Amino acid sequence: MSCGLWNVHQRLLYQFKESSGLLLSASPSGGLRIVLKWAEREAESA
Known part of the structure; x- marks a missing residue:
């Protein structure tokens, strides 16, 4: 993973x-997905 993708x-x-992040996989058409x-x-109460 490149530095920019790692940062994101x-x-x-x-x-x-922990339920978030980037998921990288091979695309069926030959590229990167x-x-x-x-x-x-959740909404913050003020």
Whole structure:
């Protein structure tokens, strides 16, 4: 994983916890497939 992709992955983990991040896999058409995954945060009460 390149430095930029690692940084994005770490930021997602920090903001949205362990159910988030980048998922990289081979695409059936021969390319690279990247999925961004994050959980919706609950509303903060003020």
